[in-house]
Amino acid sequence: MIWSDTGIVPPLIYAMLASSREIVIGPGSVDSLLLSSMIQTLKVPIHDSITYNQLVFTVTFFAGIFQVAFGLFRFGFLVEYLSDPTIVGFLAAAAVSIGLQQLKGLFGIVNFTNKTGLFSVVKSLWTSFKNQSAWHPYNLIIGFSFLCFILFTRFLGKRNKKLMWLSHVAPLLSVIVSSVVAYKINFNELQVKDYKVEVLGPIKGGSSNPSSLHQLTFDSQVVGHLIRIGLTIAIISLTGSIAVGRSFASLKGHSIDPNREVVSLGIMNIVGSLTSCYIASGSLSRTAVNYNAGSETMVSNIVMALTVLMSLKFLTGLLYFTPKAILAAIILSAVPGLIDLNKAREIWNVDKMDFLACTGAFLGVLFASAEIGLAIGITISFAKIIITSIQPATAVIGRLPGTDAFGDVEQYPMAVNIPGVLIVSLKSSWLCFANANLVEERIERWVNNAKAKEGRESTFTYVIIDASSLTNIDTAGIASLVELNKNLISRGVKLAIANPRWHVIHKLRLANFVSKIGGRIFLSVGEAVDACVGTKIMVVV
Numbered sequence: 001m002i003w004s005d006t007g008i009v010p011p012l013i014y015a016m017l018a019s020s021r022e023i024v025i026g027p028g029s030v031d032s033l034l035l036s037s038m039i040q041t042l043k044v045p046i047h048d049s050i051t052y053n054q055l056v057f058t059v060t061f062f063a064g065i066f067q068v069a070f071g072l073f074r075f076g077f078l079v080e081y082l083s084d085p086t087i088v089g090f091l092a093a094a095a096v097s098i099g100l101q102q103l104k105g106l107f108g109i110v111n112f113t114n115k116t117g118l119f120s121v122v123k124s125l126w127t128s129f130k131n132q133s134a135w136h137p138y139n140l141i142i143g144f145s146f147l148c149f150i151l152f153t154r155f156l157g158k159r160n161k162k163l164m165w166l167s168h169v170a171p172l173l174s175v176i177v178s179s180v181v182a183y184k185i186n187f188n189e190l191q192v193k194d195y196k197v198e199v200l201g202p203i204k205g206g207s208s209n210p211s212s213l214h215q216l217t218f219d220s221q222v223v224g225h226l227i228r229i230g231l232t233i234a235i236i237s238l239t240g241s242i243a244v245g246r247s248f249a250s251l252k253g254h255s256i257d258p259n260r261e262v263v264s265l266g267i268m269n270i271v272g273s274l275t276s277c278y279i280a281s282g283s284l285s286r287t288a289v290n291y292n293a294g295s296e297t298m299v300s301n302i303v304m305a306l307t308v309l310m311s312l313k314f315l316t317g318l319l320y321f322t323p324k325a326i327l328a329a330i331i332l333s334a335v336p337g338l339i340d341l342n343k344a345r346e347i348w349n350v351d352k353m354d355f356l357a358c359t360g361a362f363l364g365v366l367f368a369s370a371e372i373g374l375a376i377g378i379t380i381s382f383a384k385i386i387i388t389s390i391q392p393a394t395a396v397i398g399r400l401p402g403t404d405a406f407g408d409v410e411q412y413p414m415a416v417n418i419p420g421v422l423i424v425s426l427k428s429s430w431l432c433f434a435n436a437n438l439v440e441e442r443i444e445r446w447v448n449n450a451k452a453k454e455g456r457e458s459t460f461t462y463v464i465i466d467a468s469s470l471t472n473i474d475t476a477g478i479a480s481l482v483e484l485n486k487n488l489i490s491r492g493v494k495l496a497i498a499n500p501r502w503h504v505i506h507k508l509r510l511a512n513f514v515s516k517i518g519g520r521i522f523l524s525v526g527e528a529v530d531a532c533v534g535t536k537i538m539v540v541v
Contacts (some may be wrong), residue, residue, distance in 0.1 A: 007308040010268045010280035011301035017264035018298065019257040022248035023241065024286035025301055027269065028056045030338065031237050031279050034094055035059060037101055040368055042222060053276075055219045061216055061273035062230025067266030071259045082239050085347050086341055086377030090359035093365030093373055095338035098331065106147075106329030108139030108198045118366055137184055138196045141171040143325030146174040158506065165330035171330050171433075178326040179319075186321070198324040203316045212276045232371050233279055234266075241265055241282030248291050353384040390434040394442055397466065397525070404526045406466070418529050420448060420459070425466040431477035438482040441534060444487060460493050462532040466525050467500040478511045485517055496520035498528040 011025040039055050069075070100121040104112035113124035150170045157167035182197040217223075245256045265281065272280055290300050348355045357380035364373030395408040398415035406423065409415045424443055428435060443463060450459045485495045495517050500508070505521065508514050514521055522528035 006272060006277040006280050008305045009275045009277050010272045011305040013265055013271050015267040015298040015301040017267060019260045020249060020289055021297055022243040022287055023245045023282040024284045024290045025191060025280050027241065027285055028281045028283050030091065030094060031233060031281050034370060035233055035279055042225055043348060054215045056278045057212045057273045058216050058226050059230045059233060060269050060279045063234040063279055064229050064266045064273060066231050066234040067262055067269060069326060071263030071266060074259055083357060083381040085354040085358040086361045086381055087239060088343050089361035089377060090365055090373055092339045096121030096366055099335040102328040102331050104138060105324040106143040108136045136196050139198055140204045140323040142178055142181060142197060142323050143329045146178055146326055147329035147332055150174060174326055175322055178323050179321045182323045183321045200319055200322045203319050210276055213274050228371060232374060237279055237281040238262055238265065244282040244287050248287055259282040357381045362410045392435040392439055393440060395425045397423045397425045406525050420461045421464060421529060421532055423464045423466060423525060426470050429469060429471045431470055431473045433474060433476035436477045436480035440484045443484060447493060462494050462496060463488055464496045464498055464528045465523065466498050467504060470504055471501055473504050473507055478513055481513060496522060496528050496532060498522045498525045
């Protein structure tokens, strides 16, 4: 009953530490099912629930350690690098993998693969279907019937808001009715307990949250794998929790402290792992219910924990004949909600590289593992950043008629080029080793093209670089500007810099670049143009 304990201790710990007023803590569906599927892939014999619990508690412990470390070392920002497209693809594939694993309960299959890969699951299903004794049709009939019922009530709720309550109570009704049906079907086998419908069986009532410190396992055979799983679960848990917290905090006009949230979640999971709990996180569904109920403080977590405790004291005996197939059906009914096709379509329309990250994460999880899928998505996202930085956007800009504003001559065809002056806008925020040479070559190409077109030394006497978007520059960037200035001087062209940030100016002065270009640093493109054409005195920094 570790899932029940997880609804008691973690919310109480979180309520005392966190900054968010909205997040409701509990066992999340994605975290729970992902944890289960990843542990089952371990090449370690799991003979009984005790061994399984040991692995779960240890993974939760490591996940909490990682989360606390992220927060204490101010690494909460790292969660931001898990891009939205990667999350969309990851969750979709995780949902499919989770759904495939639930086929074991839906069909009542005794021997089923522990792997989450598509090929392994299909092979296991085929083997079971060939062996009629490996599964019983009653499980499929019950599970599939109530799955259709739950999905139908959800459909009605979306079509008619007045019937939304029906979709909320459908899972509970399904459990009650299916338990009665399972009891009737298994009635003749009560003595021998050779049930035609797989049921949960006896469940220990109450929740004293006994210490599980002695159950943590650091066996060299598995500890490396458990650390790896713990890191993956920690990242996924943090990403979802922070996203939920920010979303609902913004609705009420306040913010959360990411690092404090990360530390709170970590401490919560460490304490949870020592008190018979597994990974807990911010639950979107619970938080939404909490928000709609008008909750304003973290006391709601305390009330929820006490309610769960009372329920476990008095209601667990009623779950003996609950079919495993109905639990699989309830989980399967949640799978479509994790597959956001509309978001995937939007990502495809907006940015193909983002869609590649989404697809990479999806295929990686589906055909390999959660860690590989996550790594693929993050790698593609970082590759996009690198590609963007080494292919900086530059544009020739001109003065917009009747104004002192300047714009891209391609975007604004009415923009007028200043005679004898080439004005180049750098759109990148960083001029560095990865893109500096490309910027230099591009500017020189524009100057050379003008020379070839006019058939003389150069039509330009000045090149003005609009550095308003530039927030940083490294030594390679400065070296490229020095080389550019040298090449322009050889062609009789002078270089000027307009509107640089103070941090950029400071580095240029330290490198003696300002003096090399004759102090031609200006507050704006307009002042640079006026100074270069001789109508105003230039501003020297």
